[in-house]
Amino acid sequence: MTLDQAVHGQAPPDVSAGTPARAEPCPSPELSRVIPVSGRRRSVPRWLRRAVGPVVLLVLWQVLSSTGVLPAGMLASPGTIAATGGGLIADGTLPSAMLVSLQRVAVGLLLGGVAGVALALASGLSRLGEDVIDATVQMLRSIPWVGVIPLFIIWLGIGEAPKIALIALGVAFHLYLNVYAGIRGVDARLVEAGTSLGLSRRGLIRHVVLPGALPGAMTGLRYALATAWLALVFGEQVNADDGLGFLMNQAREFFRTDVIVVCLAVYAILGLIADLLVRTLERLLLQWRPTFTGQ
Template identity: 45%
Template structure:
């Protein structure tokens, strides 16, 4: 009788399903010069609409007409002079409003008594648009530069205060306890813990503040002004010069876009240690 040859059982072959590519849940990588895509698309629609006649030139001047008008305004000096006046007003109001809002936020954020005294009135001011106070400011301050800068300041300091205050109150309490355990002096505590913790909120408030400065400027420069971009636009309205008005609007838009972009650049550099969906 012959012995049967035992053969080892074959290993069971299992098929491993192919892995599906991981789906990104975030917005994806930043697009180079992504901030310019929207304005360029808007310019394209404006150009095509003007070239095909969809947009009436009496309602909205064509882009090439606006460019020609801007060149003429630059050549005769009206645009640079008025732009310099507007930039000075906006810069002064922004500087004063930022300083006032930051100081108030630090006082209110680090002191319960400071919050009790300051936060309520500022929240009331927050509910009242700065432009609604223009008639009262005219009665108090007249129609000169002081009224215009004050209006811009009122439109700036509230967002700086709100976001800086939120940044201060959002600081992790463990860092505060660490500072207390290390017996840090108040000045060192503010420099090492308070200011870095409040920086994200402050920079976010600055983004709202720079746009608010230009928004306030648009209105105050059309109230009995004798200089500035708003004055140039109001004068063009009396003579029916649509192209000059569009030049002013485009200039305001570009100034707001560039100001916001500058703050975002500072925000990205100063907060490079944070990883967010914006990265």
């Protein structure tokens, strides 16, 4: 009986003999993401639905180029770009440039990763290290890393060194921030539990702190890889005589928009492959997490 029924002397309705009233179910947003709305949508593979947008964009692009609405001098058609890419692959120009660019990214990622993780460990695991390192890193990361290219050229010349240093600089900051935040974000209750079990400081770092910081490190690695490709684009504009950036510079001189788009597409594909590798690494290293959703 409700308060209003008690005040007016009304008895609650008797529903024991009739059909029980049923409330309309309210679908939750979580269920709506899992349960398909209709059989037709369920029958269409998700990858096919996700491919509709890019395919429509390519078709529209080709139609605009074929009808002359989009001049070839402004942007080449998808067919021309595909033919150009095939030609660059056939004569070995594109594979050679990709190999050089990959080597630069790998060396820069290694150097920047080691520096960023080492600084994060020193700053995150020690109060003294935080006081000495963190303020300096936070100050330096506020400087646009692309703006230090002139200094790198003066200090390191115009060879490979400034290109690799630029990549390493961009990578180091991302890894430092995420690894440092991961270390400082470890649940204090886990540390207390490890202490109560008799773990030493080294044992706490090995079995509690570092595993707890691993998700942040994986996030930092993904950001670092994206920054590495971006830094490569800028670095290869500095007096490069090979690599994808060199091809783009040559294409710019001759207004070859097809070659430029091919190089940009290669940058994008390499970035996607790198992200896929990091996702695979996450599946292998983070299966212990209760909220792991990599499968």
